[in-house]
Amino acid sequence: MPYKQPVSALVVIHTADLQVLLIERADYPGSWQSVTGSWEPGETMLQTAAREAEEETGFVAADFVLSDWQLQNQFEIFEKWRHRYPPGTTHNTEHVFGLLLPIPLAPRLAPREHLSYVWLPWQQAADKVFSWTNAAAIRQLPQRVGAMAAT
Template identity: 50%
Template sequence: MKIPISVLVVIYKSNGEVLLIERADKANFWQSVTGSVDAIDEDLKVAAAREVFEETGIDVAALPMGSLQDMHHQIEYEIYPQWRHRYAPGVTRNVEHWFSLLVPDATQVQLAPREHVAYEWLPFADAASKCFSPSNGAAILQLFSAA
């Protein structure tokens, strides 16, 4: 069963482009990298780096120090009913912690085909509006409002 604590990682380039990935289990559901912690005591930054690698093939450890940043923001949201079966019975809410990851312009993306079927680099405002999750869009806008 999944733990209802997750990370969201907005991956972006210095030119303001943001990476969005399309879910394999729901057509036209575009999002940033997301995923639950593997253990209740897993460090959130470790979880963020792990999820980035699992979903995009980007190795955070190979990037310059400080590329992965904790945005020091978390939200609590209702888990979509179609995904509640992944959690313990009665779990309906998740706490999501936001991170950002600055990558070099030439970064290659290798999707995990069981999870995602396509990716796009978009200007941040376009990426924010394309996300199926309003909170994902808000995370993108928050990142660029601080820039």
């Protein structure tokens, strides 16, 4: 199995009334997150975000509003997952995106990756995710949605 690249997309899937979709990791039960996944060579980050959203939820980004938040985070990769990356890799650069859905829709989860899902108000979603970068992105949602409504 080839190594993952230490570059990823985080896709906060949400509604205009600030409901956020969270999915529970199959390899880390009890851990909730937004859609996330590694960049693949030849893709733009927008393509990575769209691909990961579809692979993990079944939502086709072109059917909704996918926006690049022009936000990047660098974080230390959890020790338990470092074997997935090239030897010596300890940090990942994450690019943040939002996917606006009209209403909370039921995702089609990838069973090898996720156990369940929940839609929550943004504050509760930010408190439930295990990743600090995911929580920080969700906490920006009111400003992001407000800016989208103003355009």
